[in-house]
Amino acid sequence: MPFFGRDRETHVAENTIDARSGSACLFVGEPGIGKTRWARQIAARHDTVVVSASPSERMWPYSGLSATAAALGGARGAAIDRLLARGRDWPEHLLAEEISRTLHLVHDEPAVLVIDDLDEMDSGSVTVLSFVFSRLRGTGLTVIATADSDGDRHDFTGMLHTRVQRLSFDESVDLARSVLGPGTAQAVLYTVAEFTGGDPGSIVRVRLTPREAAGDDPLPLPLRVTDDRARRRRDGRLAGDPRVTSLLDLLSVGPVFSFDRLTLIAQEQSVDLDALIDDGLVAVHGEFARIADPARRLRHHASLSADERRRLHAQAAAAHEETHPATFLWHTSFGAPDADREPLLCAAVDLASGGDHLGAIEFAERAMAGDLADDVRCRHLVDLGDALVLQGHDVQGRHYLRRAGRAAEPTLRARRPSRVCVRPRRSSTWSTRPPSPSPWMPTTGAPPSTSCARALSYISGTGRSGAPASSSRRRSSTGSPQPRPLSWCACSTSSDPTPSPRSPSIPVSPRCSPTSRSRSSRQCSN
Known part of the structure; x- marks a missing residue:
């Protein structure tokens, strides 16, 4: 190699x-x-x-x-x-x-x-x-x-x-290509590089099927790795405080975890959650927490047996059932493969619109691992691709636009982001400080014309000056941007973006409203 x-x-x-x-x-x-x-x-x-x-x-x-x-x-x-x-x-x-x-x-x-x-x-x-x-x-x-x-x-x-530092993003992509083969889709290489955190020991252990590597089948996230080395180091992983290890194992099975619920669980297990945040093991933003290092999360997940993963998915699902329906559906989908996956795609669109592209990709790939109607799949993948392109993740955005099954009208796609609910950004990174919730504010005005022109140029396959979009990608070197609350991601027939106090699962994204559904359905017809 x-x-x-x-x-x-x-x-x-x-x-x-x-x-x-x-x-x-x-x-x-x-x-x-x-x-x-x-x-x-x-x-x-x-x-x-x-x-x-x-x-x-x-x-x-x-x-x-x-x-x-x-x-x-x-x-x-x-x-x-x-x-x-x-x-x-x-x-x-x-x-x-x-x-x-x-x-x-x-x-x-x-x-x-x-x-x-x-x-x-x-x-x-x-x-x-x-x-x-x-x-x-x-x-x-x-x-x-x-x-x-x-x-x-x-x-x-x-x-x-x-x-000794970890590999840079470009070095991680090159190493992933040498491991997975030259025919691997560029968007898949980007995803592998980001979900391994530049750790070469994790990259060389990633294993994908030919169709997964080509981008034709959904990626298994967290990534599938050869676990012989991880299991040999299991004793080392448990050498620290077993209560901390247990908490990190719980975080490793999902893309995000409710900070409030995590605080309660940490108190029950007598774990100092603030110390984990200060040490950089856990990152918090808004109302959600996750393992700060993607490579650490992958090592924890790879070291779990199948029975341990099922138990942790059930525990995480129970923790989010009443407050965060999209995260609840994420965990239950592993035990109920025939469940409706459309809310997961809605969550992916909202996360991408809010700037958390890693969470969006993880929800989207999990949604596409189940059965989805063609019009539903096309509609939400077009929305997801639009949101990723407008956030600067051009390679992955165009990848989902291609996977929609049929290219939508570019001019209509460029107009769609004006209906996105966005959150005022105080920081572009996941913080190590306790969360301070702030309200979501829907925007009503149209996006700047430069954004529309940029989105149209990337969707059509060229950058600002006619170069391929992949050469103009923009990435953040400081971490993953903040996610939007996933309790707002469940699809509904209501267009009111305000949560109902009687049912926490009905808040929706405007992308899931009847108007946007019918308009997108016309795009994906034929």
Whole structure:
């Protein structure tokens, strides 16, 4: 598989190696982010080997130090081997001082040593090497090492530390294409890149059928991944507070969760929800919460068994039954495949209009996994495509317009957003602060003419200057915009956008009114 990204980390490593006077750099990143593959690339460039710490050898004293000496070879490796033979019973600080002094006395060619998972070595080797690697100047030995970022350890403070970042969006798309095949639809690649959060360990485990990859069948969201690795790490996932893990498992099975209901559940389980928000594990906006990191959500979901997922869907459905009908229908659809899916498409349109394109895509794909009448499917997919295009997500918007079955009249499509209910935006991101509800306000005026012209140009397949729409896409680098409340997404024959106090499930989007239905039906006829 081709290697993608890591230009910044490679640049730092090459500058460290080019100094040739002797130094050490530690690259720290979360598990599964691609540190091992990157370390092998650096080793291949400099014709050296990678020292990999074996968890099974952690109980052997100085096993990591012995592997380091073997990888060095030459005069340096032989000198360290002689010291180990004489000083295995020495105190760790004395052995570390002798090895450091020996490396400065040995005259050998400059060398590069690459160590993967340095923090996984036995404790004795970690103590000795942390002392030695902080005093390499003048030895001609350059060490490039990787370590996980988990835990509160303070080893290797004398080494230069560099954080290994996740892949950029474009790098994630390229990696997804290499995993899923060159025939994968561009909109599917975008969706995979966004729903994996740039985590290469998650992207390489995504598995789609040929029709799903081509965009002909709905995507399974959360994405389907090979779960062998996730299940092997299940004990690690549960190593923290099991109450926190249980709460994150509940959040992982759905796109959003009512913040009020989540607060009650957290109180029942004695979980400090504010601490999870402050730590960036949970994001909140408006009246909804979700796991902040898409990759973390995917790992939690992949680690759940089928029985656990069914139980959590039932729990989430019960929590939203009376207050959030669209979210309730999302969870019940897994146990009732023949249920009406049109309200889910209505929810997708409203979320896209409010700026939460990830939530909109998740609701739309779930809706299309069931049976929908052709006119219903066409009507709402046209609305969804319009909303995504006007929000700047051109590739995915045009994808849903194509999946509508027949292109609607472009001029009519460009006029339709004037009926969208929008929310005044205070922030374009999901916040880590408790929600402060604000009312939804329907707009009555027509959109600016520039928006209509832009929508028409993208829908017709060209950008502002005639270029393909995909080249003019706009994305937010700060997170997902705020969603509209999903309790307003259930379809109804009422055109009143104000919720009835007697029935919380009847508030509607103007897109689901009888007038818009009949007008859209004429678009999708023939």
